Amino acid sequence: GQQVMQIPQYQHVQEGEDFTTYCNSSTTLSNIQWYKQRPGGHPVFLIQLVKSGEVKKQKRLTFQFGEAKKNSSLHITATQTTDVGTYFCAGTQGGSEKLVFGKGTKLTVNP
Amino acid sequence: ETGVTQSPTHLIKTRGQQVTLRCSSQSGHNTVSWYQQALGQGPQFIFQYYREEENGRGNFPPRFSGLQFPNYSSELNVNALELDDSALYLCASSLVGVGKETQYFGPGTRLLVL
Numbered sequence: 001g002q003q004v005m006q007i008p009q010y011q012h013v014q015e016g017e018d019f020t021t022y023c024n025s026s027t028t029l030s031n032i033q034w035y036k037q038r039p040g041g042h043p044v045f046l047i048q049l050v051k052s053g054e055v056k057k058q059k060r061l062t063f064q065f066g067e068a069k070k071n072s073s074l075h076i077t078a079t080q081t082t083d084v085g086t087y088f089c090a091g092t093q094g095g096s097e098k099l100v101f102g103k104g105t106k107l108t109v110n111p
Numbered sequence: 112e113t114g115v116t117q118s119p120t121h122l123i124k125t126r127g128q129q130v131t132l133r134c135s136s137q138s139g140h141n142t143v144s145w146y147q148q149a150l151g152q153g154p155q156f157i158f159q160y161y162r163e164e165e166n167g168r169g170n171f172p173p174r175f176s177g178l179q180f181p182n183y184s185s186e187l188n189v190n191a192l193e194l195d196d197s198a199l200y201l202c203a204s205s206l207v208g209v210g211k212e213t214q215y216f217g218p219g220t221r222l223l224v225l
Contacts, residue, residue: 006153033213042201042216043154088153097167097207099144099214101153 002027002093006102014110019076021105023089030092032065032072033099038085046074079109114138115204115217123223124192132187132220134202142166142207143185144214145177148199160185161207197224 003026013019023032031050035043047056049065049072056063062075072089086104093100114137124130136143142161146154156169160179174190183204189196199221203214 035216042199042219045213045215048213090153097142097144097159097161098156098169100156101146103151103153 002091002098002100004089004091004100004102006089006105008105009103010106010108012108012110013079015081016078019079019083019107021074021087021089021107023072023074023091023102025070025091025100027093028069030069030094030096032069032089032091034063034072034074035088035090035101036085037088037104041085043088076107079107081109081111083107084109115202115215117200117202117217117220119220120218121221121223123225125225126192126194128192128224129188129190130192130222132189132200132202132222134185134187134204134217136183136185136202136204137215140204140206140215141183142205143179143183144203144205145185145187146201146203147171147196148201148219150198154201157187192224194224197222 005024033048034046037043047063053067054065060077064073086106088104090099090101116135118133144159145157148154157171158168159166163179176188178186199219201219203216205214
């Protein structure tokens with residue numbers, strides 16, 4: 001079945017440092033979505049990428065979708081303490097509505 | 112806030128009991144998906160309902176069942192609870208057909224099975 005792997009599992013950075021999390025799928029994806037979950041909270045939608053090679057930016061966050069539509073990354077420039085949380089990628093395959101999540105990368109930021 | 116609500120927020124049950132969790136979708140959304148999130152893990156897809164019909168199911172046994180009502184609210188029922196069912200249960204609503212497939216998650220129900 002479809003699997004989505006995410007690395008690293010944990011990342012601890014100093015405030016101001018950059019952060020990147022990577023997502024790899026065992027199968028070609030129709031789209032990839034990114035979510036942020038704060039401690040004790042629920043996943044909050046950040047963005048969706050659909051096209052091969054797509055790059056989208058949201059302020060300090062840059063999202064990329066690989067050419068083969070099997071991998072993706074989220075890069076945060078100059079992290080802030082408000083960036084703390086777990087970042088999940090999730091993808092769908094073909095016409096399926098089933099969203100498969102990675103295990104997430106837990107980001108902590110030292111002020 | 113997403114406009115998706117879930118009840119109850121917390122629940123404690125004992126092994127073998129049955130539980131019903133409820134979800135109210137965001138206004139205008141006709142699709143609801145349910146997820147199970149164990150501690151330290153990503154959400155796992157249980158099933159999805161579209162216009163009151165099941166529209167996809169993950170690898171969960173038949174004791175996990177659901178309903179969607181004409182107003183698009185939804186229930187998740189779990190029979191014969193097991194200790195491993197302890198988790199955060201999330202529902203997410205979306206509007207199928209507009210090509211965006213963005214899902215809006217509710218705050219979740221934390222279920223503890225003793």
